[in-house]
Amino acid sequence: MKPRLVATDLDGTLLHSDGTVTPRTREVLAELDRRGVPVVYVTGRPVRWMDALWETVGGHGLAICSNGAVVYDVGARGIRSVRPIPAETVLEVGELLRRDLPGTAYALEKTTGFGVEPEFTRRHDRKHMEVPVAPLEDLLDGTVVKVLAQIEDVDPEVYWRQVEALVGDRVTVTWSSEWAMVELSAFDVTKASTLALVCDEFAIDAADVVAFGDMPNDLALLEWAGTSYAMTNAHPLVRELADHLAPANDDDGVASVLSDLFGL
Template sequence: MSAPASRPRLVATDLDGTLVRSDGSVSPRTAEVLAAVEALGVPVVFVTGRPLRWTEVVFEHVGAHGLAVVANGALVWDVAADAPRLERGIDVDTLRSVAADLRAAVPGTTYAVERLDGIGLEHAFRERHPVPDGARRMSTEELLAAPVQKLLARHEELSPQDYWDAAEAAVGDRVTITWSSSTTLLEISAFGVTKATTLAVVAEGLGVAAEDVVAFGDMPNDLPMLAWAGTSYAMDNAHPSVREVADHVAPDHDQDGVASVLASIFDL
């Protein structure tokens, strides 16, 4: 674990498997370090694949800048205003054509969608997390009737990598496909929408260049962000593809790895 040559001007961190522990908590030590970094005038931006409803639980740790990149870059949320700052969703025509072509190429595919107002699911989609109150089960036609932040595609038989490869071959030139789950669940965003491209917009708005950003992640959906940032850390528990791309390796997320690195970088 080594520090960048110069002190970063922005910290970008994934949540699950990175900043957040296995029990879903942000440890007191991590919270203290984040607050100390913010007090130095360095924004800490959460950059997550989580939908808004799962990100709100950590908003108490968002600093004065008040921004979080949500849903793999499909949404920038202004915490102070409790409103979207930027939305980058999939339009209906693309959504319908991609869903049809992926299902034709890989039978057994089922879908759910994430919108600003929550999740919608096909009747056959097997959600691994508790379905929130107000979520609707519906037909494919109803599900794909309006723009979405993310199209979620699940397969119950293929491995995540095999499914990703098949999906890329079928529709990858029209959308951006990634995954961050231990199950075979693909997260499909509008073409060119990644954690990196949306973080770049946020950083520009804060007057920070890519080379002045330090980023942390653990799963394939973090790869674009880690490649974009001037300094990158894979968590010790990260997917092998993430460890290959990152400049450095941070301790495990259950050992407060992000906090340990930040404390070293900023002499806390």
Template sequence: MVEEGAPAPVSKPRLVATDLDGTLVRTDGSVSERTREVLLAVEALGVPVVFVTGRPLRWTEVVFEHVGSHGLAIVSNGALVWDVARDEPRTVRPMDTATALAVSQDLRAAVPGTTFAVESLEGIDLEPGFMERATLPAGVRRAPIEQLFDRPALKLLARHEELDPEEFWSLAEEVVQGRLVVTWSSTSALLEISAPGVTKASTLAQVAAGLGVEAADVIAFGDMPNDLPMLTWAGTSYAMADAHPSVVAAADHLAPGHDDDGVAQVLAGVFDL
């Protein structure tokens, strides 16, 4: 880990990958005009900007205007690649239903009080006891977990109302034992569970390869544990100044905080904007 304000890479990156919440998006949920201008300037140089987020599609669409008309967005921690220009999925990496159901049953047995929700292309469905913090869209189903896997699941959400987020993640890792990928990015005990091998990094690698870009030519930004695979894969990585300690330790460089337009500040320097 180097200090904040580290020198720009010797060669200019050929792809920018950035997380949203806690990274590009401010605490009030906005993307500043300065950040928007910098992203558009980078795009104008022919360098694609790819949003790589744990958000579901319905929460990512609100910031698509900032990714460029031809851009791609990696959604749900890598389970979905969305073609912004065509407004359609390019890649879908769902979970195996039997495995996801077995994991949910095992996790509840090992950690009583666990409740679940399932994200799909159609939206979110929740168990009756799952306490969602955000406003839910119309038409949300509430049913036992066994009834929520009737369509391809992009992400399984597990919530606990009493445990610490990292403690819950550690317990879940012992239960899951590699059958699925378990990560987290919330200040509450909310786990985000994906198909085997599905991470921000693995899907970003596919997108980059399709664009003829190698890992060494990617600059990535993040702030939470679900960003770690992407940050360790990218040739140049920045943790936000207010990132989780594990992210700060893993990244190459430290960017100013997300409320200080840290991504924009770094990119302006890297690309001499």
């Protein structure tokens, strides 16, 4: 049986390392569209980072952004649903991490934009961050869909485990960066849990979904889907969990697998 729905991560998975979508991948996606097979882009990216991609990945359908916090209607260019983090939870988690992991700094992804603490900008070029810069409590002026917490001079996976141990009962903790920055969503909000809600609307079972990913924030998605592929370039945890291994993102791995699965 061919899959009834395709769910794919973007960075490190569908996209090449330079952030582009190749003609081969575009043609495969277009052919699936012609055949009526939904392709859902399931990404940690916020909606504001997606505008330049719609033309190349398909300007229709749905995208799940911010690790499951936002479902975006691509055709209507509007947010369809939001699973936010309550402001009180943001403050509680912020205080706990700052107390037990001193040096942690925060950024907030909101439906109305992005804001960062002064310390968060140390790793980034402030000239290219034309966003509000203020303490965490002063950034809570909108609907928060994701908190970014980062620290200097700590191994990324070690930091992820530490944060999970401290606040994993209050928020969902995941990680997709090469440095010590973790991503916090509302409790039980993951790429998988939101995709499950979307599939319920389409009357599609998990067994009929094929999913692709490369980083730890894809683990829940790959575990939930009936068929899962880790990219050859994926993090070891992802390679260990997935059912199958796809060629690397820079070798059009998603397009290659989909061509085989659908006989393109």
